[in-house]
Amino acid sequence: MKRSVMLPYKFPTFAGNQWAAALSIAVDTHPTAYNIFLNEATSFECSTKFMSGSYFINTNITNMHYKVMPGFDSYWINLKFTHKYYREIIKDMLDEGYYIHCTGVDDYYLPGKSWYGLRHMAHDCIICGYDDDADTFSIAAYNTNWVFDLFPVPQAAFGKAILSSFELGNYGVLIAYRIKDGKFTLREDRILRNVRQYLTEKSPNESSMVYGIATHDYIAQYMQKLKDGSIPYEMLDWRALRPVWEHKRCMYDRIRAVEEKRGLGDELSSEYKAVVDRANRLRMMYAVHHKKRNDALLDSIANGLTKIKTAEKEILGRFVEILENLP
Numbered sequence: 001m002k003r004s005v006m007l008p009y010k011f012p013t014f015a016g017n018q019w020a021a022a023l024s025i026a027v028d029t030h031p032t033a034y035n036i037f038l039n040e041a042t043s044f045e046c047s048t049k050f051m052s053g054s055y056f057i058n059t060n061i062t063n064m065h066y067k068v069m070p071g072f073d074s075y076w077i078n079l080k081f082t083h084k085y086y087r088e089i090i091k092d093m094l095d096e097g098y099y100i101h102c103t104g105v106d107d108y109y110l111p112g113k114s115w116y117g118l119r120h121m122a123h124d125c126i127i128c129g130y131d132d133d134a135d136t137f138s139i140a141a142y143n144t145n146w147v148f149d150l151f152p153v154p155q156a157a158f159g160k161a162i163l164s165s166f167e168l169g170n171y172g173v174l175i176a177y178r179i180k181d182g183k184f185t186l187r188e189d190r191i192l193r194n195v196r197q198y199l200t201e202k203s204p205n206e207s208s209m210v211y212g213i214a215t216h217d218y219i220a221q222y223m224q225k226l227k228d229g230s231i232p233y234e235m236l237d238w239r240a241l242r243p244v245w246e247h248k249r250c251m252y253d254r255i256r257a258v259e260e261k262r263g264l265g266d267e268l269s270s271e272y273k274a275v276v277d278r279a280n281r282l283r284m285m286y287a288v289h290h291k292k293r294n295d296a297l298l299d300s301i302a303n304g305l306t307k308i309k310t311a312e313k314e315i316l317g318r319f320v321e322i323l324e325n326l327p
Contacts, residue, residue, distance in 0.1 A: 005094045006129035006138060013037070014250075015148040016243030018124035018141070020064040022101040025126055025140060026072070026179050035184040036071045038254045042194035043201065044247050046215045049208050050222055055235035057222045059243045061250070062211060066101075071184060072177050079104070080171035083162050087155055090137065091130055093176040100127040102139075104172025106164035112151045114142040122170035130155070146238065186257055192323040195254075199316055216309035219244065220302035226289075227298040241286045241301070245279040248308075252276050255319055262326060272315050275308055282308075 012024030013034070027033040043062040050057050066074040075098070082089060093100050104122045107115035115121045128150060129138035136152035143149045165172055201212040210218050219240060225231045256269040282304045285297045 002091075002095055003133060004129070004131040005091070006131075007094065007097065007099055009128050009138075009140060009150050011148065012140075014041075014061065014064070014243075014246050016239055016246050017060060017064075018101070018126070020061060020243070020246070021140065021148060022099065022124075022126045022175075022177070023064055023066070023069060023072070025128070026099055026177060030179045030184075032184045033071060033179050034253075035186050035257075036069060037250055038257055039187045039190040040069055040194065041247075041250055042191070042254070043198040043212055044215050044244070045209050045211045046218055047208055048210055048218060050225060050231060050237075051218075055231050056237045057219060057240050058237070059215070059219065059240050061243055061247050066175065066177055071180055073098075073180055074175055074177040077174045077176075078171060079162055079174060080166070082174075083159075083166075086159060086162060086174075089174060090127060093174070094127070094130055096176075098176035098178050101125075101175040101177060102127055102172060103175070104165045104170040105158065105161040106168065107161070109157050109161040109164055110139070110153050111157060112143050112149075112153060113139075114144060114146060116144060120164065120168060122165040122168050122172070186261060188258060188261075188323055188326060191254060191258065192320065195316055195323070196320050199313065199320065213309055213312055216305045220305045223298040223302040223305075227295050233293055236290065238290050241279075241283040244305075244308075245276070245283045248272075248276045248279040251316070258319075258323070264322070268315060268319060268322070272311075275311050275315070278304055278308055278311075 008029045009025060010028055012021045013028055014020035014024045027036060040063060041061050045060050045062045047058040063069060066072050077089060090100055103124050107113040107121045107123045108117060110116055125139040125141035127137050127139050135155050137155055137158055138150055139153050140150045143151060162172060198212045226236055252269060252272050255272055259266055259269055282301050285301055288294055289297045
């Protein structure tokens with residue numbers, strides 16, 4: 001076994017949640033794998049449970065999962081039965097060139113992690129390397145400043161975090177994953193199907209999730225519940241708008257990629273760039289509210305989400321027409 005391994009890492013394209021970040025870390029190391037996201041990471045989702053007592057809206061880009069997203073090799077190991085050998089298993093995975101998405105480890109015992117020493121929380125992280133001389137794992141996760149970062153964690157502390165999660169009733173999983181070999185191409189047929197679905201899909205009546213462009217209405221309602229106090233300020237879902245912005249960035253890249261491939265100019269992507277910029281402004285406004293509790297910003301955010309929805313209906317509707325008429 002090697003004394004140390006560090007797999008390639010840069011700040012992930014998607015960092016709104018750990019699942020998206022984990023996939024992105026691997027995709028961002030491959031010259032053509034971003035096409036996987038352009039083909040498939042198209043729709044959006046959020047929870048509606050906040051309307052009946054929950055404090056979280058859980059916004060996400062849909063299908064950011066190894067079992068759904070094509071192009072990944074992955075192996076799953078339940079820590080309930082293997083925790084005594086976590087060091088050996090993790091190092092073997094890394095030695096083979098696999099990143100490790102670890103679910104269900106208690107932040108309380110992981111120095112540098114978001115809830116370290118503050119709150120017991122069975123949480124996720126991505127292991128990108130190890131150093132036996134320093135006796136550490138290199139993990140990518142949200143740090144104590146709620147910034148996604150790569151930092152060392154003692155290997156022994158990781159073992160404590162695994163066992164503590166057992167006491168919380170959470171048995172974590174080690175997911176070894178990497179991008180498959182080969183070239184990944186832009187699939188206009190997949191993009192057409194998925195963008196059309198984003199514009200039209202609706203949530204089943206019995207579901208606690210809503211999908212597609214309708215999510216903007218629910219996120220706007222979430223802002224109003226924050227304003228009227230139905231959701232306490234201390235319990236706000238602080239990452240509600242980052243995935244929205246990341247979704248718009250990827251949609252822009254998708255439109256631009258088709259324009260470049262087909263020699264269509266940049267008229268449509270230039271129009272959509274205004275949607276990306278608005279989403280980024282809303283994200284920053286929400287961050288200001290998070291830090292300073294400026295409730296006056298919440299109305300502006302809700303109105304901005306409505307404007308984004310209106311613009312997307314028009315621009316993406318034209319994008320679908322273009323895709324439908326391509327030779």
